[in-house]
Amino acid sequence: MGRIVQKYGGSSVADAESIKRVARRIARTRGDGHDVIIVISAMGDTTDELMDLALQVSPRPKSRELDMLLTTGERQSAALLAMALSDLGVDAVSYTGSQAGVITTPTHGNARIIDITPGRVETALQEGNVAIVAGFQGVSQTTKDVTTLGRGASDTTAVALAAALGADYCEIYSDVDGVFTADPRIVPSARKIDQIGYEEMMELAASGAKILHLRCVEYARRENVTVHVRSSFTDLSGTWVLPQEEVEKGSPMEEAIITGVAHDRGEAKITIVGVPDQVGEAAAIFKAVADREINIDMIVQNVSRLSDVATDISFTLPMADGRKAIEALEEIRDTVGFKELLYDDQVGKVSIVGVGMRSHPGVTATFFDALAKEQVNLQMISTSEIRISVVVGADDVDRAVRAAHTAFGLDSTDEAKVYAGTGR
Ligand code: ASP
Ligand code: MG
Numbered sequence: 001m002g003r004i005v006q007k008y009g010g011s012s013v014a015d016a017e018s019i020k021r022v023a024r025r026i027a028r029t030r031g032d033g034h035d036v037i038i039v040i041s042a043m044g045d046t047t048d049e050l051m052d053l054a055l056q057v058s059p060r061p062k063s064r065e066l067d068m069l070l071t072t073g074e075r076q077s078a079a080l081l082a083m084a085l086s087d088l089g090v091d092a093v094s095y096t097g098s099q100a101g102v103i104t105t106p107t108h109g110n111a112r113i114i115d116i117t118p119g120r121v122e123t124a125l126q127e128g129n130v131a132i133v134a135g136f137q138g139v140s141q142t143t144k145d146v147t148t149l150g151r152g153a154s155d156t157t158a159v160a161l162a163a164a165l166g167a168d169y170c171e172i173y174s175d176v177d178g179v180f181t182a183d184p185r186i187v188p189s190a191r192k193i194d195q196i197g198y199e200e201m202m203e204l205a206a207s208g209a210k211i212l213h214l215r216c217v218e219y220a221r222r223e224n225v226t227v228h229v230r231s232s233f234t235d236l237s238g239t240w241v242l243p244q245e246e247v248e249k250g251s252p253m254e255e256a257i258i259t260g261v262a263h264d265r266g267e268a269k270i271t272i273v274g275v276p277d278q279v280g281e282a283a284a285i286f287k288a289v290a291d292r293e294i295n296i297d298m299i300v301q302n303v304s305r306l307s308d309v310a311t312d313i314s315f316t317l318p319m320a321d322g323r324k325a326i327e328a329l330e331e332i333r334d335t336v337g338f339k340e341l342l343y344d345d346q347v348g349k350v351s352i353v354g355v356g357m358r359s360h361p362g363v364t365a366t367f368f369d370a371l372a373k374e375q376v377n378l379q380m381i382s383t384s385e386i387r388i389s390v391v392v393g394a395d396d397v398d399r400a401v402r403a404a405h406t407a408f409g410l411d412s413t414d415e416a417k418v419y420a421g422t423g424r
Contacts, residue, residue: 002168003035003125007135007158011175011419012232013077014044022173022232023084026130030090035125037165038092038132039158040081042073047151063108067137067148071096074134074154082132092130095120097146100131101164102138102157104147111138111147112215113156116164125165133161155216163223170220172212172229175419178238179204179211179229182261182405184416186398190405191412193259194237197244200259200353203387207351208264217241233419244355257356257363258408263401264349267297268322269379269391271314272329274339277304282313284336288328294321297349298382298391310339314380316391319345347379348397351389352404364388370407374399 006026013019030036042050050069054061061069078094085092101117124131135154140147149156155172162170179201180190196204198221205214211229220227220241230238275281282301289296297316304311317325322343329341357363367388371378376399380391392400405411 001033001035003037003165004029005037005039005158005162005165005167005170006173007039007154007171008041008173008232009154009175010041010044010046012173013040013081016080019043019077019080020084023081023088023090025232026081026085027088027090030130036130037121037125037161037167038081038130039135039154039161040074040077040132041135041154042070043077043080046073046076064145067108067146070148071134071137071146074136078132078134085130085132090130091128092132093124094132094134095124096134097137097157098139100133100161102133102160103141104138104149106140106143106145106147108145108147110150111140113138113149113160113219114141116160118161118164121161122165133157150213150215152210152213153215155213156219159216159219159223159225159227162225163219167225169226169228172216172227173232174211174229175231175233176211177231177234177236177417179209179241179260180416181259181410181412182401183209183263184418186263186401187261187405187411188415189411189413190416191410191414192416193239195240195242195247196259197242197247197355199244199386200355201241203351203353203384204260204262207262207353207387207389208266208349209260209262212241231417231419256354256409257360258352258354258404258410259356260353261401261404261408261410262351262353263397264351265394265397266319267316267347267349267391268319268343268345269314269316269347270322270325270329271312271342271344272338272340273312273342274308274310275313276337277309277311281336284332285313285329288332289317289325292321292324292328294318294325294328298380298389300380316347316349316380346394347391348394349389349391350397350400350404351387352408353387355386357386357388366407367404370403371400374403376400376403 082094103115104111182190227241
């Protein structure tokens with residue numbers, strides 16, 4: 001008999017009926033004799049709704065209180081699921097992240113797991129229960145306060161528990177059949193990927209593919225946890241996320257150069273105009289941003305203009321941090337001596353990812369040519385060994401994703417299914 005972690009996302013438990021449906025699915029797995037650990041997300045769009053509510057009460061809620069509020073979403077669904085399982089004759093106990101031993105750093109809203117001490121979960125399993133753990137939350141080792149792990153982080157809770165409890169694998173249940181070659185909500189001809197390596201999955205997640213939380217994939221790679229992403233609405237096999245060398249290749253004819261196209265509408269672009277071309281200016285700028293704990297993504301610096309020996313620097317960052325970054329930069333405007341700050345959140349990032357590009361020349365040319373044919377203007381470009389990303393205007397994102405998908409031969413003749421969810 002095996003030991004399986006199953007994580008159900010918000011759209012799989014959006015209302016009472018769906019909770020009962022998920023309970024029946026869990027009861028089947030338990031009936032096969034497996035140890036079952038469930039990690040659950042908040043119902044439907046609960047987290048967004050709680051966030052909206054907080055902002056109606058206060059324009060800048062304290063992050064500690066926000067975590068107290070947001071963690072209730074997962075606590076609700078965990079308790080409800082335990083009730084539904086009991087009615088099916090399946091013994092089940094729900095736990096908050098803290099009760100399940102998810103120990104984190106103290107950073108509210110974006111805490112990291114530093115240890116898992118799942119003693120109570122282990123005992124519950126040994127006593128024959130299904131253990132249900134509220135996702136996306138833990139408790140700080142130092143402050144003893146409740147923390148959250150970042151949006152979408154129930155995936156990470158699931159993989160972390162799978163590693164700590166020595167599970168055979170971790171199933172991530174969603175409202176689509178698996179990881180697709182592009183977001184099926186934008187590209188209906190996207191195809192399901194049967195197997196994908198950790199590296200490619202990490203690049204896709206980092207590039208905005210929301211199907212798996214980035215830290216969950218990093219965790220899975222580090223701890224060697226096999227992840228199966230699949231739909232809770234069917235019994236179809238989904239996408240297996242594995243070590244890159246275990247991914248079975250199709251025939252050489254079928255082997256695609258690009259594995260998938262991802263997009264991200266969550267970033268903004270800041271341009272600092274007229275930065276004096278002197279040693280240390282870039283360091284001062286990015287230190288000011290780093291001191292506010294803002295993660296930046298792409299950076300572009302132009303060659304300096306001869307006329308005024310100054311240059312422009314642009315970078316992208318999470319849209320949510322835009323205001324903080326502008327404040328930080330205004331504070332150093334006089335010491336650095338730049339001329340102007342421009343802020344643009346009407347942008348999006350489109351990325352193509354695939355280990356195949358290591359050995360195939362011309363991938364960049366094909367990508368940019370496809371975008372040019374769609375009249376998409378490129379504002380910024382960045383690459384890694386297995387990824388090429390561009391920043392484009394917000395209105396161009398959908399067209400750019402579709403054009404890239406077609407240009408690399410990823411279109412399928414079947415239409416991808418989206419079973420539920422608002423994509424919010
Ligand atoms: N409920 C949280 C969110 O919406 C965590 C999750 O679902 O993974 O971000
Ligand atoms: Mg998710």
